[in-house]
Amino acid sequence: MSDFLQNTLDGLAAGASYALLALGFTLIFGVLRRANLSYGPAIMFGAYAAAWTSLNFHVGLGVLFAVMLATTVLAGAYVERLAFAPHRAGSAVAAMVASFALWMQFEEVATLVLPRHLYAFPALYEGGPLPLGALTVRVEALVMIGVAIAICGAVWWLLYRTRFGAAVRAVIDNPIAAGLSGISVPAVSIRIFALASAIGAVAGFLIVTTQEQVTPMLGMWSTLKGLLAMMLGGLGSLPGAVIGGLALGLIEAHSQWYLGPQLRDFLAYFLLFVLLAVRAPWMNTRSAS
């Protein structure tokens, strides 16, 4: 029983980071109806900028976070301008392929600046895990869960309680009608990219400070986890993204325990396959229009 609870707790912590990645992915997908493959690589690029800063200057975690946040947001805006703004009315495939090209760009630049496969990153918290009854809980996990709850609340407030949020939801509902209502769709789009990138930067910062390392794989890893969580929760739904992220974390933690690490990733993909095959009711399996 305590194993089960421990795995659940660990799964929730990992799931909180997936939920944030999926939330950023879904904001972009909702507004543009396009998958941004460069979402994770932009986060990786920000993490590399922070790692480079950490190697060359003696600065604290706060400065590293600021560097990562600023770099990721700029990288996200760069992706929007180059890959998505030119194809706003055009082909979704062209935009996706363009975002893949920028992914390669980010990886190339990052590995040119920091060529080793792995770089150490300062730890978020130096101490060990805290006891919680029969269980233990890492401070990093508590921070991750707390931050995820705070960000989800802030995004909800932004979308449902502000003028800008109403404009975002209007664009998500119908971009043409939003334009006809006087909402500038390009302005909403670039801001959503910046917001989604900022959310990704927060999640990525907590991940690299927990793992205490960065590798170029962080980009692909973030894109895959974000996409998978977004699809599990039903493409394009914000609450679904959060639930999908938590579900993915729980599935991984339990399948690793019961089936072993080899089958850990397999189970999540297999579940997605089954859900798509049976057209689970919450999944947006209608053809995109």
Place this chain on the structure above:
Amino acid sequence: MLEIRDLVTAYGKIEALKGVSLDIARGSITCLLGPNGAGKTTLMMTIAGVLKPRRGTVKFQGEAIGGRTPDVIVARGIALVPENRLVFPSMTVLENLLAGGYQRRDDLSADIERLFGRFPRLKERSSQLAGTLSGGEQQMLAVARALMSRPKLLLMDEPSLGLAPLVVEEIFRTVAELHRDGTTIFLVEQNAHMALKVADHFYLMEQGRVSFSGNPGSLAEDEVIRRAYLGA
């Protein structure tokens, strides 16, 4: 008020508008009639900035606005009630109205109350999601949303499409009221009989061109209907 000259809008190689010229006089109700595929919706979408013209000019109050983005066109004082209404289905009725007044920085509550007075059904359903409204209610909402920007020129693309006769009459009553309150109206309509009753002036469009322009009465109604529907 609105001057369109030699307007060409194309989808790829296919020109949907092949050089359209027309004028809308301030304070008028102008109707645009024509068979399906004549380019009426393309013309509306081009004026509203959703589609970019390939050639030609659109002037509004003396200013060239052709090719500007939809939010700029709204800022200049033109609002379009689009074909098929296009309300925001997952937003409430009230939120739809607020979105319609997105560019305004002043207090919107007086306008909302006034529109609720005009469309009492919308008031009853103000916190309901727009996607759950009936077709007629969605049309009322689309009109009200467009009015939230306080347009000088209101474009309406087939507001009676697919609606019950009683609702159509309500829509046309609204059009007449808006006109009386000083809004200039440019209306695309399939219902030629209703359209000619309210219009000061009408244009017939066929195959991407304006084929006739006149006042109601300058062409027998059955002739207008024959050309508007059969394109002959």
